Amino acid sequence: MKSKTKFYFAPMEGVAGYIYRNIYHEYFGHIDKFFAPFISTSPNGIKKMKEFKDILPENNENVCLIPQLLSNNADDFILAAKQIKDVGYNEINLNVGCPSGTVTSKGKGAGMLRDIERLDNFLYKVFESCHGTGIKLSIKTRIGFSSPDEFDNIIEIYNRYQMHELIVHPRTREDYYKNDINLNAFRTAVKKSKNTLCYNGNIFDINDYKRITEEFDEIKSVMIGRGALRNPSIVENIIEDISKPDIKKIFDFHDKIYNEYKKCMSGERNLLFKMKEIWLYMVHSMENPDKKAKKIKKAKNIYEYESVINEFKGEYV
Template sequence: MNHTLLSSPLQGFTDYKFRNAFQKYFGGIDTFYAPYIKLNGKLEIKKSYERDLLPENNTSLELIPQIITNDADEFLFVAKFVQELGYKELNWNLGCPYPMVTKRGMGSGLICDFAKIEQILQKVYDKSDITVSMKMRMGYENSNEILATLPILAQFPLKNIAIHARIGKQLYKGGVDLDAFERCIENTNHKLYYNGDITSVAVFDKMQQRFPSIDHWLIGRGLIADPFLPSMIKNNTQHYPANKIEIFKDFHQTIFEQYEASLSGAHHILLKMTSFWEYFATHFTDPHKTFKKIKKSKSLKAYHLAVQEILNDEKRR
């Protein structure tokens, strides 16, 4: 079976700078989802959202915009905006687990509001011809919530439903619930994509064996922690390239220069890169020691020296 690999969107990480560098140095991802657009009650598009979606900033990859909202007019406003940029699909986020989102009845906090979901989708399909897809969790409080939502979604010709196999209140803690995901397969005719804890080729192979009907797989945190993972899955190998450290070094330098050019001051650059290293470090020989070196860097000079030391140490192993 041919597998389609998609990059699950991560706010603050998978913007166009990261996507372009990832595609250049690693590849393996067929389609990227953009981090969600959130309007906060105003029918205005922030410049940062527009930059992230501009076709000229995404020339080497396939991109699907995403929205997080609980308002049909917001949905229609964003649909019109992305269509004007040339996009034909808009993904609706019912998966974000963070309390600042869920307490406002958005993301995974919306999954239980069947009436609102139906009302929004009905208005969108009545007034727009955009293709709609979904990204969801199993629910917020428990994994049965999605089973009550699926009959509502069955009324609409959604392109697909990508399901992260956790509930919202878990955030990213604990394991994925594969039994609950299997119940979703059994209770919908919509095409499902799988998302959650694909962290290695071995894990992917087990998932593939468990769910043979699934041919679209989303990789989120695992893609940042191990950027080689998608291409390794595609090439059906558990072996890293011999020049792994050199490739990562060039990738890191590229994204550093991109963020250095767009962020204001060393403090913001260090915060940005440290957040990436929280994931990067997990695939180095000594993750704790690696991340500690990055966190101790209080200047750009110290940061570069720490990165150089980390990469040299890893290369000697």
């Protein structure tokens, strides 16, 4: 079945790095763009090799990847953008959404929304410098720092720039990931934005997708984050109009991820920690998620972990 929109996989730092992303693509497909977790900029360019490794083309051969930058300084941004362009990318996303206190206190992520004059100056410099370089800029934004009332002015700033796409997660920084998404604010975006919009937030199942795409008929793309971590077959479900997660495929996907991490992660504790983090979300695709979550949490080593997962698999054969 042809879907109404394109599907973007949200950037999710700490969870959806290149190993997860590649295996996701191999098992579930249907993602038009994967957004990479943010890379921080610095006056000396991209500092952390681990962050850069995540976006290297040789680690992302089969997926369409959009690198994302977290910055509060236009010169640093431009330097990092050039580095990214030099390895072969032509679209870069700016993070104006990260709610973490250590990020916002430096005026980065959603912290950029606290001073929109400064945001405007940042964007002016960045768009000027990228003009004619072949770099397409997109922005992923929240709707305000403390209040949704800020959004009108924010949209006005964004309207001064011709960006490739504006991805709106309709929550304020204060909302973090809690509280309802603010559809009124998204309606404002649809009414006032001069830029092409992408919707992001709380698409956890096929009904959420239908609700959003039916109300916002003009939206050509949606970005899904936690919904895809919870039920990795969500996009397949939407396209095929099926409401149940493909559990067999989810376990196969799990096994592949587990084996890949086993090969490349140092130390069983790290491996266990990583898998537990993935299950925080994925447990919601299964029956009795709370009971399962407790069992996974209790696993003290990888032997206990493997035994718990085998027990879960046993429920579905």
